Amino acid sequence: MTEDLPNPALLPSGLSDVLPPEAAREAALVEAMLSVFAAHGYERVKPPLLEFEDSLLAGSGGAVADQTFRLMDPDSHRMMGVRADATPQVARIAATRLADVPRPLRLSYSGQALRMRGSQLAPERQIAQAGIELIGPDCAEADAEVALLGVQALAAVGVTAPSLDITLPTMAPALLDAAGVQGELRRRLARALDRKDAAAVHALAAEAGPPAIGLTALLTAAGPADRALQALGEAELPPAARAIADNAAAIVAAIRARAPELRITLDPVEFRGLQYHVGVAFTLYGPGSTGELARGGRYRSGEEAATGMTMYPDAVRRAAPVPPMPPRVFIPLGADLAVAAGLRTQGFITVAALSPADTPQRLRCGHILRGTIAAPIEENA
Amino acid sequence: MTEDLPNPALLPSGLSDVLPPEAAREAALVEAMLSVFAAHGYERVKPPLLEFEDSLLAGSGGAVADQTFRLMDPDSHRMMGVRADATPQVARIAATRLADVPRPLRLSYSGQALRMRGSQLAPERQIAQAGIELIGPDCAEADAEVALLGVQALAAVGVTAPSLDITLPTMAPALLDAAGVQGELRRRLARALDRKDAAAVHALAAEAGPPAIGLTALLTAAGPADRALQALGEAELPPAARAIADNAAAIVAAIRARAPELRITLDPVEFRGLQYHVGVAFTLYGPGSTGELARGGRYRSGEEAATGMTMYPDAVRRAAPVPPMPPRVFIPLGADLAVAAGLRTQGFITVAALSPADTPQRLRCGHILRGTIAAPIEENA
DSSP states (O other), X not given: OOTTSXXXXXXXXXXXXXXXXXXXXXXXXXHHHHHHHHHTTOEEOBOOSEEEHHHHTSGGXXXXXXXXXXXXXXXTOOEEEEOSOSHHHHHHHHHTTTTTSOSSEEEEEEEEEEOSOOOSSOOOSEEEEEEEEEESOOSHHHHHHHHHHHHHHHHHTTOOSOEEEEEOTTXXXXXXXXXXXXXXXXXXXXXXXXXXXXXXXXXXXXHHOHHHHHHHHHHHHOEEHHHHHHHHHHSOOOHHHHXXXXXXXXXXXXXXXXXXXXXXXXXXXXXXXXXXXXXXXXXXXXXXXXXXXXEEEEEEETTEEEEEEEEOHHHHHHHSOOXXXXXXXXXXXXXXXXXXXXXXXXXXXXEEOOSTTOOTTTTTOSEEEETTEEEEOOTTO | OOTTSOOTTXXXXXXXXXXXXXXHHHHHHHHHHHHHHHHTTOEEOBOOSEEEHHHHTSGGGGGGGGGOOEEEOTTTOOEEEEOSOSHHHHHHHHHTTTTTSOSSEEEEEEEEEEOSOOOSSOOOSEEEEEEEEEESOOSHHHHHHHHHHHHHHHHHTTOOSOEEEEEOTTHHHHXXXXXXXXXXXXXXXXXXXXXXXXXXXXXXXXHHOHHHHHHHHHHHHOEEHHHHHHHHHHSOOOHHHHHHHHHHHHHHHHHHHHOTTOEEEEETTOOOSOTTOOSOEEEEEOSTTOOEEEEEEEEEETTEEEEEXXXXXXXXXXXXXXXXXXXXXXXXXXXXHHHHHHHHHTTOEEEEOOSTTOOXXXXXXXXXXXXXXXXXXXXXX
């Protein structure tokens, strides 16, 4: 090794090794979440990591086009992209390979996505995803199903009492459209809404005229869903905005009917997130400051209505309780291997000595096989 | 859609969508195999899909350098590679992040690898891998452990009676070295061995001189391990080749001691496979014509001795029996959701109607929730 070589431990920014025991935990909770989805009829698909950019960036894929790594295909000499999000790929599969399967079509997936650049808040460039897409129906029941499956997936890995944040990404544009706000004023209003700068929104909305004035009321309405829905109900809204508010109320009602205890917040004029949502957008937060655990919402899957939820296993792992590790049992050289196999069926991890130099301590074992039992090793022995 | 757009179903050669139910089967068997590894003390790591090419292609990574997709890192402006094989990444993790963990170090992994080009026999360019690396020990017991864990992983997913093929990739070079065969004659002999062209090997070995003549005998010795080991024992071998033969005999004996029924073949002069194997190389075949299910063998992990096994989940899925699918139960609108939850704990898949248009037939359900039970739907009903 020379001093000129870069440190081999140094990975590109936003890329990391997941080490023991976290890598095993992440894999286990992905499968636990996918099992919840499977039990509700969501069937797993596995799109490739790479595909032609024409198809990868079509439709909802356009939202991540500038985050997509491109590669030349040495075979076809066409450009390929590495997926930055699985949803556009699932949409492609639904529209092509599964075009003839009756709708509603329920699909699930898990895998890695790569992004060209991280942000200050989210520096990761490799993002594990595990999610569902419900393709075909355009109704509040469908949105409620995917939101609640996100909640159930979290419960399956021990993350209880999450909070569901609902936003209406088309509400602010509908109000701005109704007010005929365009150009620079629209951009400034959008920025003020994005910063939740109530004073600026108020001043700019007054400048824009009546239907935009509702923005101030809606900005302050953000909070617990019931209060926000009441504010939306009382607000003077143009027809397109009223339809968006009614849809939100129907979705909240459908969720409440199935999960009355779930904490739901509603922010009517927030419009962050992946830019392809057309109705409600969902974010699931864990308890405390565990951050965003999942995102989802309604979008167009090719020509079809669709709604979905993407869990972020890396964030879920940080929010989930750490399960106890099975005890490691040292198997001395020449031990009865059938006995070791029996211990594994009881849930022990057996770690075999391969040479006389291997000791329980070196192999990090708290137990040792003695006769037919796994005996705890005394700390002072 | 215009006629000019490429068919969105058309993926680059060697890349494919895995559809229901195969994607779920593949994920389930990966986790079943990783559970076998975990029960034997192999701890999971998850290296990133991308890393700097300096580290990705160092050491054993050099063997897949010409198969590695390269990307410019827009952040550091250094070249990165997409992994074409996980083993070099696990070696990097062992040598850096896990340098202080006592050896033997047992690690496992699963994930996708991408290759720039497929071959006629193996057109796939995205390869699922699930494997183990045993880093530190350099003994027959270690090689036997990884070979047998491959067999046990296959058994865990229902692939019984596999065949373990052992090759000695350093044997032919050792014989050619001992005979002082270099240059064009060595290349021609290597090609003849690769084609198993006994007549050509015989003629070229005669030209090369005494120690190379052993190649003909070893070529015909390929077959059941006991017969091949006997032929190796009887052959006149120079010291380096004798050491390789003795090592193979010790590994076969260690495997036999633990799995007397396993079918083992030995091909002393075959040297196919990843080019980084330094001792034995393993290939696991399924019964019948199911093809290669796993590869492994001994290699150098940085400065350390190592041995490992990589399962190919895609091939394993084709070889494994298809498990029965849980029955799908149609949940009518307004049904008791607690009852549906109870059915899921019994192993049923519940598929909820979202609108009156949803019927059991459309949702591909063979059962329907009636009261509190899942009633089979009559074909002619």
